[in-house]
Amino acid sequence: GEDVEQSLFLSVREGDSSVINCTYTDSSSTYLYWYKQEPGAGLQLLTYIFSNMDMKQDQRLTVLLNKKDKHLSLRIADTQTGDSAIYFCVEYRAAGNKLTFGGGTRVLVKP
């Protein structure tokens, strides 16, 4: 199968860390992306990781990739109310030029 799965919902208090998890099934994926969708808007690329990397850090964002378990996570440090959005895990395979989107995780940041 070529599924990308994410939990539906995450609630977190402002200032805490958020961790959004994603699992995928295709071991030949080349890149893995995290996109953010704010209410009523399109998707924006947050960060990405090459499949030959284990970790990538970008300011408050940390992406961890476990290729053996096909598990990807996005950690947001010091979560702010502006981080409330839907986060999509997206897998890209160069073979077949295919992008597969997860169903999205809705993150709600409470003050």
Place this chain on the structure above:
Amino acid sequence: NAGVTQTPKFQVLKTGQSMTLQCAQDMNHEYMSWYRQDPGMGLRLIHYSVGAGITDQGEVPNGYNVSRSTTEDFPLRLLSAAPSQTSVYFCASSYQEGYEQYFGPGTRLTVT
């Protein structure tokens, strides 16, 4: 740059009507695509284009047509609207396939 623009933002159609959703980008991107977003299902690819004059089907192409006569424009046509096509439609473009995709703001379509 305006990025990726879509019109209209909202549309209500009756079953059987046809219409065209417009998409344009000013970044000289070769790759353009149309997705539909339904609750809990992420985005599903309808059609895509790797350059002017070249289009191909995605995951859910039935009931939709596309054309790419210029690099900038990639309209999506609904031939005979059905309630199952009620969704939010996103157009996206990228430099090439696999590169970061830039999304338009979306068109919310309701078919009654």
